[in-house]
Amino acid sequence: MAEPTQDQIDELVAVAIAVRGMAYAPFSKFYVGAAILDNEGRVFSGVNVENSSYGLTICAERTAAGTAITAGAKEFVAVAVATPGAAAPCGACRQFLYEFGPRCTVLLVDSETGAVKHTATLDEFLPSGFRLSS
Template sequence: MTPQQQQTLIDSAIAARGNAYAPYSNFLVGAALLTDNGGVVAGANVENASYGLTLCAERVAAGAAVAAGARGIVAVAVATEGGAAPCGACRQFLNEFGSAMTVLCVDSASGRVTREVLLSELLPESFGPAALGGTRRP
């Protein structure tokens, strides 16, 4: 990932955070993915009164990326107040698209990366396509 691509991800995640729908927690999250075909796709968290139906920004962005034809993710930027890391469910969901992806945790107020780590480090000994006897299907 180039410095320009990284900055685009950060800016896109912060912008997406502005569209988050979080009337219950008021915890706004934006995510932006760099796909294997070089595209950038963003998403925001969408809460629901039935909390279990809430969608995290990372999963919204990944679904949009798949709908646009992507099958791999090179990097993800997640923008929150303070720069929180993706939740466990999002780590597992993103793992489907490549455990070697770079995860950028971004403080939305400053635009500063608070942590840069590989997904495989956030989700060690992960369950993924190989556990099912194969690789991902295109």
């Protein structure tokens, strides 16, 4: 899998920060934006969407992944996640993304400063993840 270029990283960070304000987070007030780069160079975005039935809440990473998959994406190269303080994806999101790119670069972005605070591959975030496809 190709590494994302600096221009692609800059675009992912900008998109994740830009969409973050569209999140629906009336309960937690924790707004998250995500942007995914697929192996064809396309960028897909998503935000967290909370629900009064808390278990139905969906994270920004999975919203972006669903959009990417709907558009035909099958392999993820990188994902930027923008939150206050640069929080890491939850375990469910790590596993969900793993299906489409175990070596995907994960960029944790502080939405307040725009700085990438941490970068690692998805398989570093989720050692021994599993998927049916190879």
